[in-house]
Structures are given as C-alpha cells and as structure tokens.
Amino acid sequence: MYCKNCGEEIDDRAVVCIKCGVPTEIHPVNDELSGISIAAIICAFFVPLAGFILGLIGMQNAKNQKSKSLAMAGMIVGLVIMLIILLVIIFEFTLLLKLMETIPTQPTALLFV
Numbered sequence: 001m002y003c004k005n006c007g008e009e010i011d012d013r014a015v016v017c018i019k020c021g022v023p024t025e026i027h028p029v030n031d032e033l034s035g036i037s038i039a040a041i042i043c044a045f046f047v048p049l050a051g052f053i054l055g056l057i058g059m060q061n062a063k064n065q066k067s068k069s070l071a072m073a074g075m076i077v078g079l080v081i082m083l084i085i086l087l088v089i090i091f092e093f094t095l096l097l098k099l100m101e102t103i104p105t106q107p108t109a110l111l112f113v
Helices: 034-044 047-061 065-102
Strands: none
Touching: 034 047, 034 065, 047 065
C-alpha cells in the first residue's frame, strides 16, 4: 500500500507512514481491558455476588476477547466462592444440629459427695 500523504510504499499492516508519520486508514486493534471486567475479577474475591453480576455485565459489554475472558473469570470465581460459602454454612448448620442433640433436654441433678 502507499501513503496517502507522501506516496511512499508502506507495509499493508502499518498504522502510520514511516516516512512522514501520517496515520493510515488501518486502525490498531483495541487491546484495552474493560473496567467492568477488571472490577468483576476483583470483586469476585471480596463480594462474590457483585463479582458475578459485574462479570455478566462485562461479558455483554466487552469489546475484545481479553475483556470477555476476564469477565468470565470474574463470573466463575464469584460463583465458586459463593458455592464454597454455601457449603460452609450448610456444614456449620449440621454441626450445630448435632451439637444440640447431645445437650440434655432436662436438667440433671447435681450430686454432692
């Protein structure tokens, strides 16, 4: 391809002319990460539900594959942590029920020797 300003032959993938510096018609690929995707992965560790929701929003608004991947990671991490919390709550509740079964319902008389 040729530069539209100076006529110099340039690479077909060039973003600017190497001789005069004028931009070509080719625009660089947007490689920036979405702020929502970054927030999703961070929030997933501290507030899993918020990380999951931000991940959903980030997946819909992502402009490139990196942002989609990061949003998906936020969703997965948030979901896994929520499941772990749920399992811990269920485990603690069953332990509490078993503990309550061992407590006598009627007070026993104290024996003095």
